[in-house]
Amino acid sequence: MYYYVIDSFTETRFGGNPAGVVIHKNLEQDFMQKFAAEVRFSETAFVKRLENDRFEVKFFTPNCQVDLCGHATVAAFKALLDSQLVEDNRAYVIETLAGALSIEVSQSFIVMEQAEPRLGKTFRDYAILSNLFQIDKSQIGDNQFRLLPKASSTGVWDLMLPIKTKDALYSLKPDFDGIAAFAEENHIAGIHAFTLDTTKGVAESRNFCPYYGINEEAATGTSTGALTYYLYKNNVLNDFDHNYVFIQGLSMDRPSTIVTKMVNHNQPKIKVAGKARILSKGELY
Incomplete structure:
Protein backbone atom coordinates (compact mmCIF):
# COMPACT_ATOMS: atom_id res chain seq x y z
CA MET A 1 0.00 0.00 0.00
CA TYR A 2 1.22 3.47 -0.85
CA TYR A 3 0.79 6.46 1.43
CA TYR A 4 1.09 10.04 0.19
CA VAL A 5 1.22 13.52 1.69
CA ILE A 6 -0.10 15.96 -0.91
CA ASP A 7 -0.77 19.70 -0.87
CA SER A 8 -4.03 20.42 -2.73
CA PHE A 9 -5.26 23.54 -4.52
CA THR A 10 -1.72 24.74 -5.06
CA GLU A 11 1.30 24.15 -7.28
CA THR A 12 3.71 25.14 -4.52
CA ARG A 13 5.07 22.99 -1.71
CA PHE A 14 3.64 23.95 1.68
CA GLY A 15 0.84 25.90 0.03
CA GLY A 16 -2.78 24.83 -0.22
CA ASN A 17 -4.31 22.25 2.09
CA PRO A 18 -2.37 19.08 2.97
CA ALA A 19 -4.11 15.70 2.85
CA GLY A 20 -3.08 12.13 3.40
CA VAL A 21 -3.89 9.55 0.73
CA VAL A 22 -3.77 5.77 1.12
CA ILE A 23 -4.21 3.54 -1.95
CA HIS A 24 -5.33 0.14 -0.71
CA LYS A 25 -7.10 -3.08 -1.65
CA ASN A 26 -9.09 -4.00 1.45
CA LEU A 27 -8.51 -1.97 4.60
CA GLU A 28 -10.89 -2.20 7.53
CA GLN A 29 -12.86 0.88 8.54
CA ASP A 30 -11.40 0.84 12.04
CA PHE A 31 -7.86 0.97 10.63
CA MET A 32 -8.78 3.94 8.43
CA GLN A 33 -10.07 5.94 11.39
CA LYS A 34 -7.08 5.12 13.58
CA PHE A 35 -4.65 5.93 10.77
CA ALA A 36 -6.35 9.28 10.12
CA ALA A 37 -6.10 10.04 13.84
CA GLU A 38 -2.41 9.09 13.81
CA VAL A 39 -1.39 11.33 10.90
CA ARG A 40 -3.80 14.12 11.94
CA PHE A 41 -4.40 15.80 8.61
CA SER A 42 -7.76 17.55 8.37
CA GLU A 43 -8.76 14.70 6.02
CA THR A 44 -7.17 11.50 4.80
CA ALA A 45 -8.57 9.79 1.70
CA PHE A 46 -8.58 5.99 1.39
CA VAL A 47 -8.83 4.94 -2.25
CA LYS A 48 -9.81 1.49 -3.51
CA ARG A 49 -10.04 0.59 -7.19
CA LEU A 50 -13.37 -1.02 -8.11
CA GLU A 51 -13.05 -1.06 -11.91
CA ASN A 52 -10.70 0.51 -14.44
CA ASP A 53 -12.53 3.82 -14.33
CA ARG A 54 -14.26 3.58 -10.95
CA PHE A 55 -12.91 4.05 -7.41
CA GLU A 56 -14.27 3.92 -3.89
CA VAL A 57 -13.03 6.87 -1.83
CA LYS A 58 -13.60 7.21 1.91
CA PHE A 59 -12.69 10.34 3.84
CA PHE A 60 -11.69 10.51 7.50
CA THR A 61 -10.85 13.42 9.77
CA PRO A 62 -8.89 12.63 12.95
CA ASN A 63 -12.28 12.28 14.68
CA CYS A 64 -14.74 10.74 12.23
CA GLN A 65 -15.71 9.76 8.70
CA VAL A 66 -17.18 12.51 6.47
CA ASP A 67 -19.29 12.21 3.34
CA LEU A 68 -17.05 14.15 0.96
CA CYS A 69 -13.89 16.22 0.92
CA GLY A 70 -12.77 18.36 -2.00
CA HIS A 71 -9.09 18.86 -1.25
CA ALA A 72 -8.61 15.19 -0.34
CA THR A 73 -10.25 14.20 -3.65
CA VAL A 74 -7.78 16.40 -5.55
CA ALA A 75 -4.98 14.78 -3.54
CA ALA A 76 -6.35 11.28 -4.20
CA PHE A 77 -6.26 11.74 -7.97
CA LYS A 78 -2.81 13.30 -7.85
CA ALA A 79 -1.70 10.11 -6.07
CA LEU A 80 -3.52 7.90 -8.60
CA LEU A 81 -1.80 9.74 -11.45
CA ASP A 82 1.57 9.20 -9.78
CA SER A 83 0.77 5.51 -9.27
CA GLN A 84 -0.32 5.21 -12.93
CA LEU A 85 -3.74 3.94 -11.87
CA VAL A 86 -5.41 6.75 -13.82
CA GLU A 87 -4.42 8.58 -16.99
CA ASP A 88 -4.40 12.25 -17.84
CA ASN A 89 -7.21 13.60 -20.04
CA ARG A 90 -9.68 10.93 -18.90
CA ALA A 91 -12.92 10.84 -16.89
CA TYR A 92 -13.55 8.64 -13.84
CA VAL A 93 -16.21 7.99 -11.21
CA ILE A 94 -15.78 7.91 -7.44
CA GLU A 95 -18.15 6.19 -5.02
CA THR A 96 -18.53 8.29 -1.85
CA LEU A 97 -21.00 8.64 0.99
CA ALA A 98 -22.30 11.69 -0.92
CA GLY A 99 -23.03 9.48 -3.96
CA ALA A 100 -21.32 8.57 -7.22
CA LEU A 101 -19.49 11.61 -8.61
CA SER A 102 -17.59 12.21 -11.83
CA ILE A 103 -13.94 13.28 -11.87
CA GLU A 104 -12.13 14.68 -14.90
CA VAL A 105 -8.35 14.71 -15.13
CA SER A 106 -7.13 17.29 -17.64
CA GLN A 107 -3.48 18.32 -17.90
CA SER A 108 -3.07 17.24 -14.26
CA PHE A 109 -5.96 19.55 -13.32
CA ILE A 110 -8.48 17.63 -11.17
CA VAL A 111 -12.11 18.59 -11.81
CA MET A 112 -14.66 17.22 -9.33
CA GLU A 113 -18.41 17.04 -9.73
CA GLN A 114 -20.13 17.99 -6.48
CA ALA A 115 -23.25 16.44 -4.99
CA GLU A 116 -26.66 18.02 -5.58
CA PRO A 117 -26.45 21.70 -4.54
Missing part, protein backbone atom coordinates in the same frame (compact mmCIF):
# COMPACT_ATOMS: atom_id res chain seq x y z
CA ARG A 118 -28.91 22.77 -1.84
CA LEU A 119 -29.65 25.78 0.34
CA GLY A 120 -30.82 25.43 3.93
CA LYS A 121 -31.66 27.57 6.91
CA THR A 122 -31.06 31.33 7.04
CA PHE A 123 -29.37 32.45 10.29
CA ARG A 124 -30.66 35.85 11.42
CA ASP A 125 -29.30 35.90 14.98
CA TYR A 126 -26.25 38.07 14.35
CA ALA A 127 -25.58 38.37 18.08
CA ILE A 128 -24.63 34.69 18.28
CA LEU A 129 -22.44 34.88 15.16
CA SER A 130 -20.72 38.07 16.32
CA ASN A 131 -19.95 36.45 19.68
CA LEU A 132 -18.52 33.35 18.00
CA PHE A 133 -16.01 35.49 16.10
CA GLN A 134 -15.70 38.61 18.29
CA ILE A 135 -16.84 40.77 15.40
CA ASP A 136 -19.23 43.71 15.33
CA LYS A 137 -22.64 42.74 13.97
CA SER A 138 -22.38 45.57 11.42
CA GLN A 139 -19.58 43.68 9.64
CA ILE A 140 -21.81 40.69 8.82
CA GLY A 141 -23.17 40.90 5.29
CA ASP A 142 -21.90 42.72 2.20
CA ASN A 143 -22.10 46.17 0.66
CA GLN A 144 -24.02 45.37 -2.54
CA PHE A 145 -26.15 42.20 -2.60
CA ARG A 146 -27.74 42.11 0.87
CA LEU A 147 -26.32 38.68 1.57
CA LEU A 148 -27.51 36.83 4.68
CA PRO A 149 -25.82 33.98 6.59
CA LYS A 150 -27.30 30.79 5.18
CA ALA A 151 -26.53 27.05 5.13
CA SER A 152 -25.48 25.61 1.79
CA SER A 153 -24.29 22.20 0.63
CA THR A 154 -22.78 20.46 -2.36
CA GLY A 155 -22.14 17.33 -0.32
CA VAL A 156 -21.40 18.81 3.13
CA TRP A 157 -23.49 21.44 4.95
CA ASP A 158 -21.72 24.65 5.95
CA LEU A 159 -22.97 28.04 7.07
CA MET A 160 -22.02 30.67 4.49
CA LEU A 161 -21.05 33.74 6.54
CA PRO A 162 -20.64 36.94 4.49
CA ILE A 163 -18.21 39.51 5.93
CA LYS A 164 -18.21 43.05 4.56
CA THR A 165 -14.48 43.78 4.45
CA LYS A 166 -11.25 41.90 4.02
CA ASP A 167 -9.85 43.50 7.17
CA ALA A 168 -12.80 42.18 9.16
CA LEU A 169 -12.41 38.70 7.67
CA TYR A 170 -8.79 38.44 8.74
CA SER A 171 -9.43 39.92 12.18
CA LEU A 172 -11.92 37.19 13.13
CA LYS A 173 -11.15 35.63 16.51
CA PRO A 174 -13.02 32.30 16.41
CA ASP A 175 -14.31 30.63 19.56
CA PHE A 176 -13.64 27.07 18.42
CA ASP A 177 -15.54 25.37 21.24
CA GLY A 178 -18.48 27.66 20.63
CA ILE A 179 -18.39 27.04 16.86
CA ALA A 180 -18.30 23.28 17.43
CA ALA A 181 -21.35 23.47 19.71
CA PHE A 182 -23.14 25.77 17.22
CA ALA A 183 -22.42 23.35 14.37
CA GLU A 184 -23.72 20.36 16.31
CA GLU A 185 -26.87 22.22 17.32
CA ASN A 186 -27.58 23.36 13.75
CA HIS A 187 -26.60 20.16 11.95
CA ILE A 188 -23.79 21.70 9.90
CA ALA A 189 -20.12 20.78 9.53
CA GLY A 190 -18.75 24.26 10.05
CA ILE A 191 -18.74 27.93 9.10
CA HIS A 192 -17.38 29.25 5.81
CA ALA A 193 -16.65 32.95 6.27
CA PHE A 194 -15.99 34.94 3.11
CA THR A 195 -15.76 38.46 1.73
CA LEU A 196 -16.39 39.88 -1.72
CA ASP A 197 -13.98 42.69 -0.81
CA THR A 198 -11.13 41.36 -2.95
CA THR A 199 -9.32 41.88 -6.23
CA LYS A 200 -7.89 38.34 -6.35
CA GLY A 201 -10.99 36.42 -7.40
CA VAL A 202 -14.68 36.18 -6.63
CA ALA A 203 -14.10 35.96 -2.88
CA GLU A 204 -11.52 35.34 -0.17
CA SER A 205 -12.56 32.78 2.43
CA ARG A 206 -11.77 31.22 5.79
CA ASN A 207 -13.26 27.89 6.87
CA PHE A 208 -13.80 26.77 10.48
CA CYS A 209 -14.77 23.17 11.26
CA PRO A 210 -13.84 22.39 14.90
CA TYR A 211 -16.87 20.10 15.23
CA TYR A 212 -14.91 17.62 13.08
CA GLY A 213 -11.61 18.41 14.78
CA ILE A 214 -10.45 20.98 12.20
CA ASN A 215 -10.11 24.46 13.68
CA GLU A 216 -9.33 26.13 10.34
CA GLU A 217 -8.61 24.78 6.86
CA ALA A 218 -6.47 26.34 4.14
CA ALA A 219 -8.65 25.06 1.28
CA THR A 220 -12.10 23.47 1.34
CA GLY A 221 -13.40 22.37 -2.05
CA THR A 222 -16.87 21.26 -0.93
CA SER A 223 -17.42 24.50 0.98
CA THR A 224 -16.30 26.54 -2.02
CA GLY A 225 -18.71 24.57 -4.19
CA ALA A 226 -21.47 25.37 -1.70
CA LEU A 227 -20.41 29.03 -1.70
CA THR A 228 -20.60 29.11 -5.50
CA TYR A 229 -24.18 27.85 -5.40
CA TYR A 230 -25.09 30.29 -2.61
CA LEU A 231 -23.70 33.19 -4.65
CA TYR A 232 -25.58 31.98 -7.73
CA LYS A 233 -28.87 31.86 -5.82
CA ASN A 234 -28.17 35.39 -4.55
CA ASN A 235 -27.50 36.74 -8.06
CA VAL A 236 -23.82 37.40 -7.42
CA LEU A 237 -22.72 34.80 -10.00
CA ASN A 238 -24.77 34.21 -13.13
CA ASP A 239 -22.58 32.68 -15.83
CA PHE A 240 -22.60 28.95 -16.53
CA ASP A 241 -19.59 27.11 -18.02
CA HIS A 242 -17.35 29.87 -16.68
CA ASN A 243 -14.38 29.41 -14.36
CA TYR A 244 -14.66 31.27 -11.06
CA VAL A 245 -11.58 31.67 -8.84
CA PHE A 246 -11.71 31.68 -5.04
CA ILE A 247 -8.83 32.37 -2.65
CA GLN A 248 -8.39 30.71 0.74
CA GLY A 249 -5.59 29.98 3.19
CA LEU A 250 -4.00 33.44 3.34
CA SER A 251 -4.74 33.63 7.07
CA MET A 252 -2.70 30.44 7.55
CA ASP A 253 0.16 31.40 5.22
CA ARG A 254 -0.93 28.56 2.92
CA PRO A 255 -2.38 30.34 -0.12
CA SER A 256 -4.89 28.22 -2.03
CA THR A 257 -6.55 28.72 -5.40
CA ILE A 258 -9.87 26.93 -5.91
CA VAL A 259 -11.67 27.05 -9.26
CA THR A 260 -15.40 26.37 -9.62
CA LYS A 261 -17.80 26.15 -12.52
CA MET A 262 -21.58 25.98 -12.78
CA VAL A 263 -22.96 23.62 -15.41
CA ASN A 264 -26.43 22.57 -16.66
CA HIS A 265 -28.62 25.67 -16.33
CA ASN A 266 -31.87 23.66 -16.08
CA GLN A 267 -30.60 21.58 -13.15
CA PRO A 268 -27.49 23.33 -11.86
CA LYS A 269 -24.46 21.36 -10.78
CA ILE A 270 -21.22 22.70 -9.37
CA LYS A 271 -17.75 21.51 -10.34
CA VAL A 272 -14.67 22.25 -8.25
CA ALA A 273 -11.15 22.06 -9.65
CA GLY A 274 -7.55 22.49 -8.63
CA LYS A 275 -4.00 21.25 -8.91
CA ALA A 276 -1.83 19.56 -6.31
CA ARG A 277 1.80 19.01 -5.33
CA ILE A 278 3.17 15.74 -3.92
CA LEU A 279 5.22 16.35 -0.80
CA SER A 280 6.12 12.79 0.15
CA LYS A 281 5.36 9.16 -0.71
CA GLY A 282 6.05 5.92 1.07
CA GLU A 283 4.90 2.39 1.81
CA LEU A 284 2.39 1.61 4.49
CA TYR A 285 3.05 -1.59 6.43
